[in-house]
Amino acid sequence: MRYLPLSDADRREMLARIGVQSIDDLFADIPKDKLLKDLVDLPRRKGELEVERILSRMASRNVPASSVPFFVGAGAYKHHVPATVDHLIQRSEFLTSYTPYQPEIAQGTLQYLFEFQTQVAALTGMEVANASMYDGSTGTGEAVLMAHRVTKRRKAVLSGGLHPHYADVVKTLSHMASDEVVALAPDVSGTEDILSRIDDSVSCVVVQSPDVFGNLRDLKPIAEKARRHGALLIAVFTEAVSLGLLESPGSQGADIVVGEGQSIGNALNFGGPYVGLFAAKSKYIRQMPGRLCGETVDADGKRGFVLTLSTREQHIRRDKATSNICTNSGLCTLAFTIHMTLLGEAGLTRLARINHANAVKLADMLAGVKGVEVLNRTFFNEFTVRLSKPAAEVVERLAEKGVLGGVPVSRLMPGAGLDDLLLVASTEVNTDDDRAALAAALKEVL
Amino acid sequence: MRYLPLSDADRREMLARIGVQSIDDLFADIPKDKLLKDLVDLPRRKGELEVERILSRMASRNVPASSVPFFVGAGAYKHHVPATVDHLIQRSEFLTSYTPYQPEIAQGTLQYLFEFQTQVAALTGMEVANASMYDGSTGTGEAVLMAHRVTKRRKAVLSGGLHPHYADVVKTLSHMASDEVVALAPDVSGTEDILSRIDDSVSCVVVQSPDVFGNLRDLKPIAEKARRHGALLIAVFTEAVSLGLLESPGSQGADIVVGEGQSIGNALNFGGPYVGLFAAKSKYIRQMPGRLCGETVDADGKRGFVLTLSTREQHIRRDKATSNICTNSGLCTLAFTIHMTLLGEAGLTRLARINHANAVKLADMLAGVKGVEVLNRTFFNEFTVRLSKPAAEVVERLAEKGVLGGVPVSRLMPGAGLDDLLLVASTEVNTDDDRAALAAALKEVL
Amino acid sequence: QIEPLIFEIGRADTTGVDLDEPEAFTPRLGGLERKDAIGLPGLSEPETMRHYVRLSQMNYGIDTGLFPLGSCTMKHNPRLNERMARLPGFADVHPLQPVSTVKGALELMNELARYLVTLTNMTTVALSPKAGAHGELCGMMAIKAAIEARGEGKTRNVVLVPDSAHGTNPATAALIGFVVKPVPARDDGWVHVEDVKKLLGPDVAAIMLTNPNTCGLFENQVAEIAKAIHDAGAYFYCDGANFNAIVGKARPGDLGVDAMHINLHKTFSTPHGGGGPGSGPVVLSARLAPYAPVPFVTLKDGELTLVEHEADAAEKPFGRMTAFHGQMGMYVRALSYMLSHGADGMRQASEDAVLNANYVRASLSDLFSQPFGDKPCMHEVLFDDTWLKDTGVTTLDFAKAMIDEGYHPMTMYFPLVVHGAMLIEPTESESKASLDLFIATLRDLAMAAKTGNDKARFTGAPFHAPRRRLDETRAARNPVLKWTPPAPVAEAAE
């Protein structure tokens, strides 16, 4: 087998050195009747060519985003990632390294984590950021737990504009931990009255902007009210590119900012791996979950970096840890950091403008299609339309015509009575032809 | 522009340091009327996404070998290359390094060249091999020139089984250098009388095995007769995998062995880049073209490698050099060496057996198709069939049916009266389904 | 060898991405546009390339040398898997595309699930957890959901965790409100069924047992423990971090396990990537299967269907672990690994991993001390620091000295139950020649440590790494977690 360097001769020689007769002598602690005598019922080894064929055949049954006019978003976005990013993250020294517990031989990883933390802090307008969470949704779950720790309260208020998957993650975790969750009803217009839900019993309000329907939320009044009641504002985003154009959550007063970083540097990957961004005010730092990389010096006085404040973490604190998170999204943070470095401020802000411009163009075009009503007053690169037919059906019909037209709200919120709503996203990858194809296909379908 | 780090501010500052007013002051030696004032008539810069789209569109107008039943050979072969190979050759330190003129910081390149030379020598059964030529055809041209230098004669005899492109390269070079070439007629059956062409005026005989029609040639009598007349035998191969199964040219008495190494480690690439393998008896070493890597020690006595015997080369000897070759096929030799290391003797010989077995299966199957006659008595992984219709037409009809069925001999030797012959190759990538598809399509077409 | 930070060399107006400014249009941002600069530097593409290539050169990886990090399973990462994961049909597919356009993705998830279920002899698998710890959480949530369904939610709230467990175990249990009770360590390295029985009662929800355990031993009383747990009405959570030792040799389902997470990035070799991404699918017994979280793929009328919402499911999912379907990119790599190895290759890999560990053990046992006696280990061998007593060299010093010899240190000071633990896991990827060299190097180092003639070689190590030993106390005492622009130089000083 190509991955196994030992030859049978090696094995015999090694068993002899160990002083046992057969390999199963080394498995003697396994109850005899539980030790498998035969191979499990799975196929035998395959060469590369055969594996490639099997997996390529599966892959060919999926429709890649790049192969069609593509407008699917709702928490994961199709962006162009420069070739440099994927090349660099495949460097053996990055790809096959471990969590940097041995800093002397992991400065590469540690320095990019430090760069990542700085970028995320800048982007979110916060004082400090950690070295990543699994993704935006689990990060949101952790943010709520963190708010409970900080405020010593156990009741979270979730905006009706929060991505339903994110809300579900929070609810699941809260239910299991016997914490309270107040989840507001789906808020298509972004006008819910969340302020009235904030009182002295609330640990945090969780507000997403752009929200799941695409509306932009003004966080300032919420932050203000939360502050007055000793609650934290957790600001959530699912589209990191939006931060290139929008006022940062930090500057609006958020206490914790958490979001999905997939848009920068990472492929769609059918949902994962992604990278959760997590930032907070520095006074809460000892309540933060996840890894933190800090600057220090080595024995010669040279600047270097280490994982730090690990007394918060499970491998030190065990059941008193701030989180059980261990492996996180190392390589995805690297992709994020490299792409962000390539973009720079000039590139990111321009990319954001292009995204917004494309979405505006699309909204204007769709507004002219009979049976389509654009609902948003504000949006970044995604908005909600009301269709004259059920959106789930329409999307299937569009797919048959080779257009992936968006996400039916019913897929995210079944039973919410929003079956005629469709979320439509447009990024820099969409061309005039793409938009025209969607409009034309909608005309035919509606 | 993403590849240009200087900002306009940098440029101004640098011009000031240099002490000129404008960039064109640095181009003052170009005749004023020849200095372009405007941009040339080509499009302006494009982002990655746009370039990808343009080139992907072009690529999509070609039919990749992996996407169809594929039997095209005649000097380039479709083999499976392990993912490890392409990963490793893309390492920055290999990809972006230069010819290893500074051995202290190029031991990576030098050591793999030394490994390559050793592998090629072993494979061909020769005493010494160089660090590569551009490809098999140009290597053959160089081999003939080398034979002229060694024998001080200037007449080459080319077998009628030599790949016509290789023969053309030799003829072109010989014509230009006013050397004589005796090229035998196309030899479909591999039975030409080449022995009678060898006399004391001949510098070399050039014989390919497997020949272009797929026949295996016994080189021993040719080597024997050449030796008696002071001529050299240049043995050529276009399918390196065949050497895993066939008696090596060296063991049959060849003086120079030259061939195409594409089959190991390198993609089809529509014809290039490929890698020429070049080996010889060591007594001829100072007449060899191309780079040679040799073992030595450094100032601390550590083993190391350097380019050596460069007094043969153009950068030292100028018009007295053995060749004008400079840049050769560095990265392709690396791909060859890595793939060969992965294969090892066990893997290479098995790969060769699979190739041969697949070709035998295919020949047996095609022999059963009406209108197809298999001509070869011997072959490795490619053979010649006579069709009841012109092969060029048949191949086009097969292509319409999604089968790439082989190379019409008329494409290589137009006007040779061999229009009904088709070269059919089969490697490890061909499945039973592929073979059945070819047979079925031939039945329909013939 | 100091590589500057991007913030020290980048410029706000530099970009390595060419984009055209959009034509003029009327924004719809409702006045919420950014007013201030972000403060992000940009680099051109060549500068970016060089910066990150140079950073990489300060890292150690499996590809650069033996990586004997016990419990972490640093084995070869085949590049075929990387290539497969990047097929546009996998990498360029959105989780919320119409199901009709992702049939292959569902097929892959189903096939992966089939392999995992077959290898473990369990009933079902929740794929979505994002890493090992997340898988633990998923498994423990399923247990909690099952207990709640039995109406014992209030009363069964204790989880037993051996002292030798990974820190994630108690952290996970505590996270969802369980009370953690330790199972004390014994001097033979095994958990004893009588110790467990003593702790069992109607308040016990589950045990979290790592098997093979963190001492490198297979829990030889696992069947009895499982029976005791089940008899007490509790569940058996198995930490699958060390499953790689027994794949194809034994099946957790046969051993009474109710839930076990599988680290795809350990057992099935998806790359660790400097700390992730991982992937932690959880296999569940029939007793827990109904509670698996959404989403999952199920065979319905002969077609693979994605079940995304509780309402859709015939089952009683306890909720959702994450947005979307989990770590697809890792699923592809893991399945590629399993297809490549096959049933025979996976079994052989386990055997070779165990063989390699025992070979190291047998080759060092005369010099290094073993806390639980000289007996066969599984895929990793545990030493302690008894043999370093009075040398003035600590486990840490010894590990750092290994760096100067070109090796990554072993896992140190874990498991906590052993003093000065050194946990060595060579994995099946190492050749005998590589092990022999490693053994010879460790023996030389050990001799040097014992003679004590060159203590500084250890206490000062590493000397030949990109950095000397780093001041971790300083980092923690005054945390500097991001770059800040240097203060402008003060005008004149006293």
Added chain:
Amino acid sequence: QIEPLIFEIGRADTTGVDLDEPEAFTPRLGGLERKDAIGLPGLSEPETMRHYVRLSQMNYGIDTGLFPLGSCTMKHNPRLNERMARLPGFADVHPLQPVSTVKGALELMNELARYLVTLTNMTTVALSPKAGAHGELCGMMAIKAAIEARGEGKTRNVVLVPDSAHGTNPATAALIGFVVKPVPARDDGWVHVEDVKKLLGPDVAAIMLTNPNTCGLFENQVAEIAKAIHDAGAYFYCDGANFNAIVGKARPGDLGVDAMHINLHKTFSTPHGGGGPGSGPVVLSARLAPYAPVPFVTLKDGELTLVEHEADAAEKPFGRMTAFHGQMGMYVRALSYMLSHGADGMRQASEDAVLNANYVRASLSDLFSQPFGDKPCMHEVLFDDTWLKDTGVTTLDFAKAMIDEGYHPMTMYFPLVVHGAMLIEPTESESKASLDLFIATLRDLAMAAKTGNDKARFTGAPFHAPRRRLDETRAARNPVLKWTPPAPVAEAAE
């Protein structure tokens, strides 16, 4: 840091490729099958990976640092180009597939040709040459063919080559039977038209002129030289190795060039790859165009058609340079580079390359001596060793000392017309910050060399590279060009 050879660690029965033995069959090898072992070692995949990763770590590349190798143009290699070249539609296409199945490949070749012809203002381009020297050969063959067509094949057999030319120039001319006559060097670095005129006669077939020349100067009398050459009935071959200095600023066709090769691996940044593959298309003037070798792509009835044989061509191709169509993989990369830069980016790149070289020149001119006076250079700046006189430090020593500072040396001892030449080409890929650091380092080194206090720092250099200085004499005197198994240890010695 000695990495063993594969022959020292590999085994004959080990393989890193899983293949199934074919079913039994009757071979058709006619008794010519191999009888002996080949002697090739195999390694498993993990061992292979580690071996070659470790080898790579002993290399210096553009991605790891500034690479100021004059005349070699070590500029950034964009990875977009690598990705494009690997599209299955380019990489997985056979040169002899039916033309109907490779329309996109022909389109690409045609588009590349259009770019090259537009940038040079020439008539046609022969794409197939495999590298620069092969392109020279192609160009000179076209010239020879044209001369033969004029019936002057016997009489015009002299080629003029300046002393400062690349070694490939005289080697190429000699290879096809031309007699090389040197054009002597002048002390201003330029070729003078009067020197050329003195050598012109009915026996002169061509001049081979590098422009910008190897002294880093643009030949300021190039128009006059071209005229003189043409007036004498000869052709002007331009060595295009330095074309990168003037792309978008001047067109060789406007300067009277008849043939010029273009190093796609220099000017258009296809990777050098440790010595190839290159690609050397040759642009030809109308006078030489009819002689371009097969194969070529031509527009016929609105369709791109591949002309593969002399018989097919309306033209008079002189023959064939290579099997198939040349370096397709390099064409893709080069076109990707050109599309990315565009007309504006390519011009800017030339300007930046020249600017960077002059910035280095201006920043070092007080310490380093310039053989032809302190005047603007093109994309590279030439120094000599006058300034090192009496220091005991040679150009070689100085260059090796640069290695210890983390830099690749500049080109040394070339061009030959200058004593102790040091030719520095920073390329446009370097940022100002990178150049400033490079300049500061060279200045420090230069000061150290001049003070002479630490001669060993130079004569012993490098000290911090994977190897100290290597014994090249030993390598040449007793060539060891392949690994041979060590002789068995002799039984007992005296």
